[in-house]
Amino acid sequence: MSRKIEFPLLLINFKAYREASGKRGLELAKVAEAVSKDLGVCIAVAPQLTDLMYIAQQVDIPVFSQHVDPVEPGARTGHVTLEAIKDAGAVGTILNHSEKRVRLDYITYVVKKAKELGLVTCVCATVPEETAAVAALGPTMVAIEPPELIGTGKAVSKEKPEVVTRSVDLVKKVNPEVTVLCGAGIVTGEDVAKALELGTKGVLVASGIVKAKDWRKAIEDMAKPMVPKK
Amino acid sequence: MSRKIEFPLLLINFKAYREASGKRGLELAKVAEAVSKDLGVCIAVAPQLTDLMYIAQQVDIPVFSQHVDPVEPGARTGHVTLEAIKDAGAVGTILNHSEKRVRLDYITYVVKKAKELGLVTCVCATVPEETAAVAALGPTMVAIEPPELIGTGKAVSKEKPEVVTRSVDLVKKVNPEVTVLCGAGIVTGEDVAKALELGTKGVLVASGIVKAKDWRKAIEDMAKPMVPKK
Amino acid sequence: MSRKIEFPLLLINFKAYREASGKRGLELAKVAEAVSKDLGVCIAVAPQLTDLMYIAQQVDIPVFSQHVDPVEPGARTGHVTLEAIKDAGAVGTILNHSEKRVRLDYITYVVKKAKELGLVTCVCATVPEETAAVAALGPTMVAIEPPELIGTGKAVSKEKPEVVTRSVDLVKKVNPEVTVLCGAGIVTGEDVAKALELGTKGVLVASGIVKAKDWRKAIEDMAKPMVPKK
Amino acid sequence: MSRKIEFPLLLINFKAYREASGKRGLELAKVAEAVSKDLGVCIAVAPQLTDLMYIAQQVDIPVFSQHVDPVEPGARTGHVTLEAIKDAGAVGTILNHSEKRVRLDYITYVVKKAKELGLVTCVCATVPEETAAVAALGPTMVAIEPPELIGTGKAVSKEKPEVVTRSVDLVKKVNPEVTVLCGAGIVTGEDVAKALELGTKGVLVASGIVKAKDWRKAIEDMAKPMVPKK
Numbered sequence: 001m002s003r004k005i006e007f008p009l010l011l012i013n014f015k016a017y018r019e020a021s022g023k024r025g026l027e028l029a030k031v032a033e034a035v036s037k038d039l040g041v042c043i044a045v046a047p048q049l050t051d052l053m054y055i056a057q058q059v060d061i062p063v064f065s066q067h068v069d070p071v072e073p074g075a076r077t078g079h080v081t082l083e084a085i086k087d088a089g090a091v092g093t094i095l096n097h098s099e100k101r102v103r104l105d106y107i108t109y110v111v112k113k114a115k116e117l118g119l120v121t122c123v124c125a126t127v128p129e130e131t132a133a134v135a136a137l138g139p140t141m142v143a144i145e146p147p148e149l150i151g152t153g154k155a156v157s158k159e160k161p162e163v164v165t166r167s168v169d170l171v172k173k174v175n176p177e178v179t180v181l182c183g184a185g186i187v188t189g190e191d192v193a194k195a196l197e198l199g200t201k202g203v204l205v206a207s208g209i210v211k212a213k214d215w216r217k218a219i220e221d222m223a224k225p226m227v228p229k230k
Numbered sequence: 231m232s233r234k235i236e237f238p239l240l241l242i243n244f245k246a247y248r249e250a251s252g253k254r255g256l257e258l259a260k261v262a263e264a265v266s267k268d269l270g271v272c273i274a275v276a277p278q279l280t281d282l283m284y285i286a287q288q289v290d291i292p293v294f295s296q297h298v299d300p301v302e303p304g305a306r307t308g309h310v311t312l313e314a315i316k317d318a319g320a321v322g323t324i325l326n327h328s329e330k331r332v333r334l335d336y337i338t339y340v341v342k343k344a345k346e347l348g349l350v351t352c353v354c355a356t357v358p359e360e361t362a363a364v365a366a367l368g369p370t371m372v373a374i375e376p377p378e379l380i381g382t383g384k385a386v387s388k389e390k391p392e393v394v395t396r397s398v399d400l401v402k403k404v405n406p407e408v409t410v411l412c413g414a415g416i417v418t419g420e421d422v423a424k425a426l427e428l429g430t431k432g433v434l435v436a437s438g439i440v441k442a443k444d445w446r447k448a449i450e451d452m453a454k455p456m457v458p459k460k
Numbered sequence: 461m462s463r464k465i466e467f468p469l470l471l472i473n474f475k476a477y478r479e480a481s482g483k484r485g486l487e488l489a490k491v492a493e494a495v496s497k498d499l500g501v502c503i504a505v506a507p508q509l510t511d512l513m514y515i516a517q518q519v520d521i522p523v524f525s526q527h528v529d530p531v532e533p534g535a536r537t538g539h540v541t542l543e544a545i546k547d548a549g550a551v552g553t554i555l556n557h558s559e560k561r562v563r564l565d566y567i568t569y570v571v572k573k574a575k576e577l578g579l580v581t582c583v584c585a586t587v588p589e590e591t592a593a594v595a596a597l598g599p600t601m602v603a604i605e606p607p608e609l610i611g612t613g614k615a616v617s618k619e620k621p622e623v624v625t626r627s628v629d630l631v632k633k634v635n636p637e638v639t640v641l642c643g644a645g646i647v648t649g650e651d652v653a654k655a656l657e658l659g660t661k662g663v664l665v666a667s668g669i670v671k672a673k674d675w676r677k678a679i680e681d682m683a684k685p686m687v688p689k690k
Numbered sequence: 691m692s693r694k695i696e697f698p699l700l701l702i703n704f705k706a707y708r709e710a711s712g713k714r715g716l717e718l719a720k721v722a723e724a725v726s727k728d729l730g731v732c733i734a735v736a737p738q739l740t741d742l743m744y745i746a747q748q749v750d751i752p753v754f755s756q757h758v759d760p761v762e763p764g765a766r767t768g769h770v771t772l773e774a775i776k777d778a779g780a781v782g783t784i785l786n787h788s789e790k791r792v793r794l795d796y797i798t799y800v801v802k803k804a805k806e807l808g809l810v811t812c813v814c815a816t817v818p819e820e821t822a823a824v825a826a827l828g829p830t831m832v833a834i835e836p837p838e839l840i841g842t843g844k845a846v847s848k849e850k851p852e853v854v855t856r857s858v859d860l861v862k863k864v865n866p867e868v869t870v871l872c873g874a875g876i877v878t879g880e881d882v883a884k885a886l887e888l889g890t891k892g893v894l895v896a897s898g899i900v901k902a903k904d905w906r907k908a909i910e911d912m913a914k915p916m917v918p919k920k
Binding site: 084 | 243245246247248251252253254278279280281282283284287295296297301303304305306307308309310311313314315317318319320324327328329330380381436437
């Protein structure tokens with residue numbers, strides 16, 4: 001494993017959970033790195049914005065930003081540019097997460113600019129129609145996440161499989177080069193296996209890992225269904 | 231010098247300038263640290279958000295965030311919490327910079343919460359009435375920065391001295407515990423000396439240093455008027 | 461009574477309640493007008509934005525906008541300018557309601573521009589420190605409204621009298637020309653009487669009237685304590 | 691003609707131009723109504739938000755809102771709901787204009803809710819990929835408007851015909867039920883004729899009419915290419 005994105009992908013979003021902030025964020029990233037190497041599965045982390053470079057400089061797995069602002073470098077106090085996350089060592093960014101929704105034109109801007117900079121984008125959507133809308137803009141990945149299931153432990157892949165398959169179908173029609181992930185409520189390896197069966201190429205997870213008592217066990221459990229069959 | 235804030239204060243805002251992003255941001259912070267130790271002047275840096283912990287862990291001067299969001303830690307993807315900047319090693323945050331204006335209630339929230347967490351706040355304002363408004367909320371510092379002078383090289387302390395003195399007077403009346411800084415167009419030691427004469431306790435600078443050809447020389451020039459008289 | 465603002469003032473905010481939308485909004489404004497004339501009390505209404513001119517052209521009491529945007533007239537699709545509310549017949553605007561918070565610099569802009577246009581401003585605040593902050597900017601009125609009481613029927617004037625008196629005191633200190641109103645949970649004439657006793661010059665009400673079964677009775681009940689003593 | 695939308699459609703956006711504010715807004719709407727009846731062409735107007743009901747109650751042509759907020763009726767001070775514009779007499783709304791961009795999820799919400807309420811939606815986009823994205827969400831219309839041409843008098847249909855035809859093609863592929871309009875820089879009947887030739891079903895115009903010395907002449911000029919051939 002390395003910093004290169006491969007599918008299937010397990011993308012761990014640290015959100016603004018204090019359990020994964022600062023030095024504890026680095027610890028969690030290190031555990032993810034260890035499991036990635038052990039199992040041969042691509043595991044990426046999206047630490048808190050303020051920890052991005054600190055963590056990206058110390059692990060050899062792909063690191064994502066949780067968000068970027070649609071602005072050029074310059075006199076833009078408090079903004080996160082694509083150039084800044086690249087300089088920090090990130091491979092790309094999550095965008096439009098249901099906790100950080102953005103304007104349509106921001107998605108257009110970030111997806112286009114990220115490509116020019118060689119960065120990947122994982123744009124979130126809440127309903128299948130939105131995955132199609134996002135796919136039309138050409139991001140690397142679109143992640144379908146029904147917000148009503150986020151943080152519930154009720155996996156989208158089991159509770160609303162038709163939402164996932166409809167998203168996979170619509171994206172294929174609109175832009176087959178876009179990879180579909182799913183997220184929301186995913187806490188077990190079984191949830192992940194089901195997500196892959198439904199046609200996704202990976203999952204976006206957060207509380208299921210960050211809040212687990214045993215990080216290593218939780219990550220292993222979710223990564224196992226992604227181990228390449230021999 | 232250490233991570234403790236002292237006045238007069240030279241606060242260097244890296245903004246989203248690529249000249250001070252990632253590893254170059256660390257270099258600039260290291261130069262600031264060296265000058266601070268040499269001259270015995272308190273120099274603080276506000277790196278890009280994504281570099282915050284990376285830099286805060288490697289320098290022994292006060293490090294500020296350029297912005298924080300008014301939210302609690304938790305399921306808040308892409309948000310910067312006060313707890314996160316504290317865990318990253320920052321001593322406090324800039325807020326309401328003219329390039330990142332925030333809602334009045336955000337200032338109320340952040341100022342109050344920062345105090346509880348032992349963090350300092352430097353809240354920006356554009357006109358004297360706004361410095362009074364901000365002072366009423368009780369931040370550590372208020373920085374008066376007329377936006378029309380930002381980045382021009384025309385120092386607020388020379389071009390609009392009455393704006394600075396009126397701010398100093400209003401803040402004293404509304405809340406004498408709040409320290410006044412000024413910024414906008416400050417590029418020379420003379421600009422800084424004038425700012426101190428007008429009653430401020432320091433300056434907020436950005437392009438005057440970040441875009442200087444010789445960072446050390448630029449910082450020394452601005453810090454010298456702050457050297458304690460024997 | 462006429463379109464001129466007088467104190468004490470009963471300001472009725474229609475919010476986005478459908479009970480007071482379109483033609484029903486006009487009906488409610490007509491009832492307010494009738495009670496105002498009968499009792500000789502200044503009663504103002506803040507209809508839904510889209511009904512502003514329709515209602516302002518048909519009643520002879522002061523009409524407020526619920527919000528304005530801090531922009532000049534021109535190519536600004538979907539924005540509400542101060543000039544537009546003036547052309548519509550409004551006397552001024554509410555700003556920074558807890559359901560429509562705005563940036564500090566927006567308040568600065570709107571308060572200043574409204575004065576130039578001869579319009580009044582009623583800027584909301586949630587805690588006493590914020591009323592002081594707002595007062596520093598010089599609006600016509602500041603309304604203290606603890607958001608946790610809004611819509612509860614538990615009147616701020618009875619549940620948190622110290623919040624009201626502290627606001628009155630702070631505003632007097634910072635800017636004695638600013639008039640203080642209070643709001644949140646006010647539903648009876650007794651709540652209004654108590655608000656006046658605490659030093660305010662009027663109240664900002666919404667659900668207590670809009671959702672009342674008998675609009676006339678509800679408005680009369682609240683307006684009676686405002687009737688001038690002979 | 692009546693309040694029913696028909697294609698080709700001439701949709702006149704009054705923006706926040708003071709030339710079309712308040713009573714002058716009503717005058718302009720009356721001129722549009724007169725030309726519509728004379729020529730038998732569907733002409734709709736989007737007055738300033740605060741004039742919406744005032745104008746919608748006095749003309750017999752379709753009236754649009756310039757924007758709506760993605761919220762339900764209720765305690766939402768300063769917000770414009772779909773229910774409010776319906777109660778005001780509007781037939782639908784423009785959304786995501788380049789001067790009032792909105793979040794992707796707002797578009798999803800408004801498009802869906804408008805359908806339930808029997809209202810039409812005209813969602814703007816700036817590049818062909820965005821028209822495809824918007825079309826995936828199923829609005830009544832999508833309007834392609836390159837922002838760099840807005841207000842210039844250089845018509846999109848002549849300056850960037852390939853942007854228009856690419857939008858028409860992409861929308862047809864993603865969702866053939868969505869009607870394509872175009873806008874930006876359109877000031878003459880020739881510009882309109884060219885827009886129809888490129889496959890659109892109408893135009894979105896603003897300054898070309900609002901700022902014209904002779905409103906009637908300007909509207910007639912643009913409406914003539916839309917007169918049904920016998």
